[in-house]
Amino acid sequence: MTGLAPFQYSHRVQFYETDLMGIVHHSNYLRVYEEARVAWAHARGILDYQQPNSAFQLAVVETRVQHLKPARFGDLLQIDLLAKLEGARIVFAYRMRCPERGQETLSLAKTVHAALDSTLKPMRPPPHLRETMRTELERYPWTETWLLNL
Amino acid sequence: MTGLAPFQYSHRVQFYETDLMGIVHHSNYLRVYEEARVAWAHARGILDYQQPNSAFQLAVVETRVQHLKPARFGDLLQIDLLAKLEGARIVFAYRMRCPERGQETLSLAKTVHAALDSTLKPMRPPPHLRETMRTELERYPWTETWLLNL
Amino acid sequence: MTGLAPFQYSHRVQFYETDLMGIVHHSNYLRVYEEARVAWAHARGILDYQQPNSAFQLAVVETRVQHLKPARFGDLLQIDLLAKLEGARIVFAYRMRCPERGQETLSLAKTVHAALDSTLKPMRPPPHLRETMRTELERYPWTETWLLNL
Amino acid sequence: MTGLAPFQYSHRVQFYETDLMGIVHHSNYLRVYEEARVAWAHARGILDYQQPNSAFQLAVVETRVQHLKPARFGDLLQIDLLAKLEGARIVFAYRMRCPERGQETLSLAKTVHAALDSTLKPMRPPPHLRETMRTELERYPWTETWLLNL
Numbered sequence: 001m002t003g004l005a006p007f008q009y010s011h012r013v014q015f016y017e018t019d020l021m022g023i024v025h026h027s028n029y030l031r032v033y034e035e036a037r038v039a040w041a042h043a044r045g046i047l048d049y050q051q052p053n054s055a056f057q058l059a060v061v062e063t064r065v066q067h068l069k070p071a072r073f074g075d076l077l078q079i080d081l082l083a084k085l086e087g088a089r090i091v092f093a094y095r096m097r098c099p100e101r102g103q104e105t106l107s108l109a110k111t112v113h114a115a116l117d118s119t120l121k122p123m124r125p126p127p128h129l130r131e132t133m134r135t136e137l138e139r140y141p142w143t144e145t146w147l148l149n150l
Numbered sequence: 151m152t153g154l155a156p157f158q159y160s161h162r163v164q165f166y167e168t169d170l171m172g173i174v175h176h177s178n179y180l181r182v183y184e185e186a187r188v189a190w191a192h193a194r195g196i197l198d199y200q201q202p203n204s205a206f207q208l209a210v211v212e213t214r215v216q217h218l219k220p221a222r223f224g225d226l227l228q229i230d231l232l233a234k235l236e237g238a239r240i241v242f243a244y245r246m247r248c249p250e251r252g253q254e255t256l257s258l259a260k261t262v263h264a265a266l267d268s269t270l271k272p273m274r275p276p277p278h279l280r281e282t283m284r285t286e287l288e289r290y291p292w293t294e295t296w297l298l299n300l
Numbered sequence: 301m302t303g304l305a306p307f308q309y310s311h312r313v314q315f316y317e318t319d320l321m322g323i324v325h326h327s328n329y330l331r332v333y334e335e336a337r338v339a340w341a342h343a344r345g346i347l348d349y350q351q352p353n354s355a356f357q358l359a360v361v362e363t364r365v366q367h368l369k370p371a372r373f374g375d376l377l378q379i380d381l382l383a384k385l386e387g388a389r390i391v392f393a394y395r396m397r398c399p400e401r402g403q404e405t406l407s408l409a410k411t412v413h414a415a416l417d418s419t420l421k422p423m424r425p426p427p428h429l430r431e432t433m434r435t436e437l438e439r440y441p442w443t444e445t446w447l448l449n450l
Numbered sequence: 451m452t453g454l455a456p457f458q459y460s461h462r463v464q465f466y467e468t469d470l471m472g473i474v475h476h477s478n479y480l481r482v483y484e485e486a487r488v489a490w491a492h493a494r495g496i497l498d499y500q501q502p503n504s505a506f507q508l509a510v511v512e513t514r515v516q517h518l519k520p521a522r523f524g525d526l527l528q529i530d531l532l533a534k535l536e537g538a539r540i541v542f543a544y545r546m547r548c549p550e551r552g553q554e555t556l557s558l559a560k561t562v563h564a565a566l567d568s569t570l571k572p573m574r575p576p577p578h579l580r581e582t583m584r585t586e587l588e589r590y591p592w593t594e595t596w597l598l599n600l
Contacts, residue, residue: 015188016181016327018320020373021570025316026510027480031166034477038165042224049224060476064514070570073320074192074199120520166475170468170523176360177334177466180327210326214364220420223470270370315488316481331466338465342524349524374492374499 006080006140007043009036013075023070030063033094033109036079040092044132058090059120062112066149069098069106076100082142085133088124089114095146108150156230156290157193159186163225173220180213183244183259186229190242194282208240209270212262216299219248219256226250232292235283238274239264245296258300306380306440307343309336313375323370330363333394333409336379340392344432358390359420362412366449369398369406376400382442385433388424389414395446408450456530456590457493459486463525473520480513483544483559486529490542494582508540509570512562516599519548519556526550532592535583538574539564545596558600 011032019025041047041058071077080095089112096107115125125133161182169175191197191208221227230245239262246257265275275283311332319325341347341358371377380395389412396407415425425433461482469475491497491508521527530545539562546557565575575583 014181014185016184016319016325019316020318020320020322021509022320026513027316027477027484030477030480031164034166035164059471059520060517062514062516063476064512066512067510070509165469166477168470169466170470170472171359172470175466176363177327177330180330184327209321209370210367212364212366213326214362216362217360220359314481314485316484331464334466335464 006082006144007036007040009039009079009081011035011077011079013071013073013077015073018073021070023072024075026065026067029065029067029071029096029107029109030111032077032079032096033065033092033111036081036094037092037111040081040083044136046129046132057116057118058113059116059122060111061089061114063109064111064150065107065109067107069104071096071098071106077106080144080146082140082144082147083133084137084142085125085130086112088122090125090129090133093142093144093147093150095144105146108146110150156232156294157186157190159189159229159231161185161227161229163221163223163227165223168223171220173222174225176215176217179215179217179221179246179257179259180261182227182229182246183215183242183261186231186244187242187261190231190233194286196279196282207266207268208263209266209272210261211239211264213259214261214300215257215259217257219254221246221248221256227256230294230296232290232294232297233283234287234292235275235280238272240275240279240283243292243294243297243300245294255296258296260300306382306444307336307340309339309379309381311335311377311379313371313373313377315373318373321370323372324375326365326367329365329367329371329396329407329409330411332377332379332396333365333392333411336381336394337392337411340381340383344436346429346432357416357418358413359416359422360411361389361414363409364411364450365407365409367407369404371396371398371406377406380444380446382440382444382447383433384437384442385425385430388422390425390429390433393442393447393450395444405446408446410450456532456594457486457490459489459529459531461485461527461529463521463523463527465523468523471520473522474525476515476517479515479517479521479546479557479559480561482527482529482546483515483542483561486531486544487542487561490531490533494586496579496582507566507568508563509566509572510561511539511564513559514561514600515557515559517557519554521546521548521556527556530594530596532590532594532597533583534587534592535575535580536562538572540575540579540583543592543594543597543600545594555596558596560600 017028082093092111094109114122117123167178232243242261244259264272267273317328382393392411394409397403414422417423467478532543542561544559547553564572567573
């Protein structure tokens, strides 16, 4: 089945996320995108909060963030997330929009991750993760037009 | 009218809020308490996100946090908040509990704030703020037993 | 030997430590005070960076921060730190001043800590820590007048 | 004159910069790179701490971070920074190494910035900034081999 809306996550901008320019500090975008990624992993059953080890076997290898418009204190941010497997890497793409400002796109991003074994050495993603990623891509193929700008 | 439950706010602990001890870093408790305070101010109509100036005329004068049990990644934190005016100061008391862990109390806190004018000089709280605080204390008097430990 | 200046630590305020009020966010004071505490522990030989366990066996039990004047982007902050043992608790007192602004005191603080064993249960501070604390108090007794305001 | 070592900045990893994986949280790399960028701007005379407006007229347009090895609590990080003008954009490249671990490269990064006028609209970089960037590139041309991996 294809054509469904991708995974979505919402985040209300907090006061402590702003800086003296009056906007969200650029480092905090990676934190909001991480929130979305964690919520996705939890929704897909590959992250158990009680066993956070299941989560942190995914190391961050690369991050890339584009800033189109500043996010501000009190903004409700809506993040669309897409995920896929590329070889041994897990790749996420994100779009951040603000519904209260006419669905304006504020930021686009991509993060790349590697599976790690319990000694923190890179490993091939385990079967259940590969299966989850395969299903994810089938249901939510990377056909969104905003991906072209990433 | 008295005896109502005080204002409540919920926060899901994020991965980036933890430290290498595997628990929420103590500085982040002040951020969660700020989230609760901002949500309260918004609910009471004294904070307009579009005019953050209305918010930041409340400077932080003092903070005090007690740590009883560590909060962990994925925990859903529930914060009870009480507010009152003490002279020219606005005082908040907070209790943080974890419903998923038998309503165990994780932390108690108190923050003290001063109203500032537009040049960041301390001023007497304006009438609408004093009125809000008066109503708040009438409806939610500081009779909770956990206040005794603060 | 008494009367020496207490332990000092310097911190330059970074851009990402500010908020939309244009000043250092109040939660970041606890981070700067932690920097001072870690530097002190390292200087006293009770913290080995290569074995961070030696550090995190000190849990934060209580924090208290007074804000007298705001710290701003680019400020060089100078922290005085005093440490002592109170029963099974380790207590630190801090004063933050700004040499570039006439040694104006910006903030005072106190943090209380408990020793934990390797299973994170509270324990009596081990002998070498008690010895370090005894020496510290002998050399730097809590006679500073600013302690009276804490 | 060419062939000089590029601008360098050092940062000691703090406890609050780690996460429950026991390593520096990936969002904090952008903060350390910002520290280096601000120190560079200050050293070049284009940032006056007393007039932070001079700093924040440089908006962050894009960030890109590669993570090769994790940074850990207590690590002394050494950042090399290169800067140049590309059209109306100011581009920085960074290498993070750890001298105490055999100068191992931990991370590489690139950030892209736009000059803003006082109403936060993009503008052509002002003459003194263009002049600074020209001199910078002459003295520190982008000939480092690590740039090839960025």
